[in-house]
Amino acid sequence: MAEVLSNPSVRDLAVSLRDGKDAGRKLLVCYITGGLHSDWRELLYVLADAGADAVEIGIPFSDPVMDGPVIQQASMEALTGGATPLSVLSELEKENPGIPLAVMTYYNLVYRMGEERFAERLLQSGVTGAILPDLPLDEASGWIKTGEEHNLSPVLLAAPTTREERLSEIAAKSKGFVYAVGLLGVTGEREELSSSASVLAGAIKRHTDTPVLVGVGISTPEQAKEVCRVADGVVVGSALVRRILENKSRKEIGEFVGGIREALD
């Protein structure tokens, strides 16, 4: 851990997003599926150049219950292409896009490797945050402690159905940012921004200074801008991954992300 933090080129998720928020910047986190197409790592630089504040790398899992059709397909293609947690992480080790990295994956992959070893492996690859959508607060105490010990940020999720007393605990324990799931549903593009998104973001913000980012169902610059009237930022996933699956050029992907950046500024 000390090694990673002493390496000035690795940006810490929590520090970096906090700085951004304090500077009055709306935060943009982009999700891509690790191991999807052999040149997937080049996207890290495209996203950084286009104004992403952090990248969330999905480590593909066989049974992604929080994901809709687009990310399911991306996960499946990456797995078929031979991606494993170790292959994705060791490929990441060689990269440094200059913005912080987090992973999003499912708990069984962490459990299988062991929480301790998984955390160490993330830091070794320059990853300073982790989002595990099937590890709710009730089951996360061990993982949160591991995060603290390694200076790795466990990002917790809050949903529109989360009740107030629980919201305060999630807000207090989440590190890096609080992931506000914008709607009741799995990942995927939506035509309309759900009204629950801003309500939830506002409710979480009453409990914490940690940045609150809305994800799930944010697919357009307009939606991002709208929700950031309350939220501190957004996570954009399926809209981006769909473009990757469609083999859109790096330029087009950069332009899409740049469009969201512009809408937020």
Place this chain on the structure above:
Amino acid sequence: MAIDKIDTDTESHLMADHQEDGKFGDFGGRFIPESLIPACRDLEEAFYEAFADKTFTDTLDHLLKTYAGRPTPLTYCGNLSEKLGIKLFLKREDLTHTGSHKINNVLGQALLAKRMGKKRMIAETGAGQHGVAAATAAAIFGLECVVFMGAVDVSRQALNVFRMKLLGAKVVPVTSGSATLKDAVNEALRDWVASVETTHYCIGSAMGPHPYPLIVRQLQRILGDEAREQYREVAGEDPDFVVACVGGGSNAIGTFAGFVDTKSRLVGVEAAGGAAMHNGIPGVVHGMRSRFLQDESGQILEAESISAGLDYPGIGPEHAYLGEIGRAQYSFVGDEEVIAAFRVLSETEGIIPALEPAHALAYILRSVKEGTIPRSSSVLMTLSGRGDKDVAQIMEMLEL
């Protein structure tokens, strides 16, 4: 051959009615997306309340009796017993309405859903028996019903698909992953993440996040409790062996619940291609910590079995626990032995079993042959369902 000594300390808390943290030793828990947490908590509360409410339990008892056809008989298999040199009894869940033990679970869950004000019920299904049962219960209670079913199973269980439709349910074929039971569970969970405010997820086996393994066991224990009383009435004691097939583990856990505090040996039988107890290792999937077939990274493997109902790479968490503490043993059998058992029961007893419980019988046939079930033993087996749904599939494999 009954086990000699039971550790009463361990036994006393086994299968308790109340399950504070939803853990069975290290297994169980509630590993689900945040959006579903309040729904699981509400369900847990509603379950305890309902079961303490005599109006609710009376309604359920009445339904089980007048609608589902309980109690089901315990049948002595004279011909097969003679042939094998043991005393074989079958608990006849095949004789319930809809033809399997799944009805015990869905009537209780649908009644709970209604009590909680839910308008819609979703279910996953493998063989289609749980789907048919869920569609049936939804029809009585006026709930909208959607059943998720792997595309592979949709084609091998066409009769049940049509049945569900006749009962007014919508059947959604699931093409992701291996397109079998595990993927149907994934898809049902995804639906539930979006629909949780109006919808009850009626899980079909003793699996999933807390409180499901507990609820399903409590709803299925009626078959084990009946069987114990029925067996005691004819034999004046408890059987040496109690055997049931295990997919997620609901008919087995219901059976075991009736005998866990007796000296009977409990045996769960999985399909060879889905033997999570033998070939699986601890993992966290579908809301629970249990044993799963998985690769070295933790990716879940596809199960493979002739029987759609046992085509599941995991096992309910309470079984993982009973296996760990040694209170139950788990074994597995291959497709060929199963087909042989399917035929034996049909020919010697005039009972065409479902392929799932044919696994339990295949285990008994093999164990008698190998001597691990000694001659003169008494064996009680749960015949969890009838074979109508499998006849078309077997017809393609057998030349008669």
